[in-house]
Amino acid sequence: MKRFYDAYIRPQMGFVNFAVENENLLQYFDKLDLLKSGAYIKMEPETETMEDGTTFCNGMKIEFESGVINVSNDMAIWFLDYNNKLCDVLMFDLNNLDMIINITGIRIKVEKIIEKGECVLIKISGTTKFGTEGLDNKIKIEEVMASLGIIEGKVLDLNGFPLNVGFVLIGDGTISDLLNIDGSYNIMCSAGNYKITADIKGRTFDVYDIEIKDRERTILDIREV
């Protein structure tokens, strides 16, 4: 079955533990909003010919590419910080969590393709090689049965401009996300009814009642009052 993947990256912290409850599974991840489809992960064996007439696989190579991403200038600078860094990559189709691909320790390359007006197109890619015995430490492909959903959006000030220094909190605050430089947040957690607000020093925000639905994405901008 075809899948349409969301792709996320973060500095290397290891695999995401989808068994954990009451936690933002996308914590520290940045979403790679895709301009067009094309994100991929490929894992290829590196083989050598053996004396018995067969080939033996000593190592594997993983290639990741995000496709072309349309970002603001601020986000471009943000993503350029990932260049040459060891990162985690997470790819999944929210509607169908039967194949979540999680890679850790992949060195990322960020390329700026073209700039026009306020938009910048960048491409994020990376490769990693490893011995076959380290396979389970590099890539994890898993099916998640738990009811999970995503809420995402931006935190905006009174004039509708994004705020980027602070947190978004869900429930009693155990589920949270640090705001990105463009004021966006991404939270993936167990489906259910929650209260959500933003926490930024010196500013006040409404508390919203939300429902995070299983395998669904909710978009909510949190506004200053």
Next chain:
Amino acid sequence: MKKYFNKVFYRTASSIITTLTKGGSYPDWTFSGWTLLVGAQGSIKTGIEADGEEGVDGGATTYISGQKNPLEIEVKNFSTADYNTIMAAFLNKKVDVLLVDSDQVTFGYAVFGTRLHPKLEVVSGEEPKITLSGDRKYGSEITTKPFQIITIS
């Protein structure tokens, strides 16, 4: 006659055979000691190719010093559990592989003692794919070749 290998079986590498007895019923034939490959198979390619052509007769002709059996199997529509099964069953394991067209089950094609390496491709907007591929090479004049057309009764 065209062949559509809709069933791929494998086992740990063992002795080369030329006949097999089928069990089960159409179209889900079974073969004792062989495991059905999980997922749905896309294109499958195998055969016998020259592996080393030496000029002889003063260069007028070529002598085939070796042969190889390339085998490539595309696996689609697989689950996470299927992926784990394939990695455990094939990565660096020596296996025998049997290709069967369940509509024409009189003959099957088998490659013995080969290693198939899984290549994973996950592309957004496309069907995820695992390609199992590998070569089995051998001297051209050995008597019992690792590629056999199997008579199925």
